[in-house]
Amino acid sequence: MERVTLIMDLFERPQTRLTLETVSRRTGLPRSTTHRILDQLVRLDWLRHSASGYLLGPRALGLGGREIGHSTLRAAAAPHLLELAVRTKMVVHLAVLDGPEIYYLDKAGGRAAVDIPSRVGGRAVAHCTGLGKAMLAWLSPEEIDARYAQVIGRxxxxxxxxxxxxxxxxxxxxxxxxxxxxxxxxxxxxxxxxLAIRGPDGPVAAISAVGDGSSPVERIAPLVVNAVRAVTEELFDSTQPYLREAPDEVRHVPRHGGTVPAGGAQQA
Structure with a gap:
């Protein structure tokens, strides 16, 4: 237990990523012992292992780390959400992915926000929302299959x-x-x-701009891209090459069975 505590104490923040060598050096434990304990912690979901190292897993985050992480996200995103809401005159959301659902962390938009049936702390089915689809798109097909049955709810x-x-x-x-x-x-x-906010290990959250069914949401896509870029750089202190200007084809986004004309407006 003392050795496990030594290791877990190194993960001070939800975003902390440590390599095997770093954990061994900081704890003073032999590399083989460190590797064995880390492997057990990963199997028990206390930690996760990615290409960039070890980080807190779902079991540890469920004991309070999740809220710390959410606070960090909200703090980084808040000014950019407000600016996006002012510039677009639309309602803006910040959400994270939680299994097959999204969890709303923040919402901005003044009086217009009352007309959008979402709330901070609320949930929605991920595959039915722009926020959810933006994050699901960066998961592996196997992860998508694991989250949904063959027939999914409408x-x-x-x-x-x-x-x-x-x-x-x-x-x-x-x-x-x-x-x-x-x-x-x-x-x-x-x-x-x-659009998703993506870190070294995949999507961590998403930002959306929302309006009524006639809103030309495709036209404000570049502003959403700019907001996501700003939050991503603040959270991870680096530019992300995948955050480019909105492609022209976003003005003609296909429906599931037809074509949407430019200026048409689908929710978050």
């Missing part, structure tokens, strides 16, 4: 209802450099464009 007639359709939609999101569009898939008459 929220509205426009929602994706089958796993193969979801895979096709996520492929479209990736081809649009990560921009996800939602038109009435979660709530009727709501339009949204979302």
């Amino acid at each position: 929220r509205t007639p426009h929602s994706i209802g089958h796993l193969d359709a979801l895979h096709r939609e996520l492929g479209s999101v990736r081809r649009r450099d990560g921009l996800a569009i939602d038109r009435g898939e979660c709530f009727p008459d709501i339009a949204c464009v979302g």
Whole structure:
């Protein structure tokens, strides 16, 4: 227990990533012993192992680290959410992925926010939202399969209802450099464009701008890209090459069975 405590104490923040050599050096434990304990902690979900090292796992985050991480995200994103809401005159969301759902961390937009049926601390089905699709697009196909059954639930007639359709939609999101569009898939008459905030190990959150069904959300995609870029650089202190300007094709985003004209507006 003393050795486990020595190791766990090194992970001071949810974003802390440490290599095997670093953990061994800082704890003074032999490398073989350190590796054995780290491997056990990973198997028990106290830690996760990625290409960049070890970091806190879902079990540790569930004991309070998650809220620390959420506070860090909110603090980094808050000024950029406000600026995006002011510039677009739309409602702006910040959310994280939690299994097959999204969890709303923040919402900005003044009086207009009252008309959007979402709330801070609330949840929505991920594959029915722009926020969720923006994050799901960067998970492996195996992870998507693990989160959803062959037939997945619909929220509205426009929602994706089958796993193969979801895979096709996520492929479209990736081809649009990560921009996800939602038109009435979660709530009727709501339009949204979302983009994930991505770290070294994948998506950590997403930002979206939301309006009514007639809102030209494709046109404000570059502003969403700028907000995500700013938050990503603040969180990870580095520029991300995948955050480019919104591609022209985002103005003609295909529906699940047709073509959306430019200026049309899909939710977050």
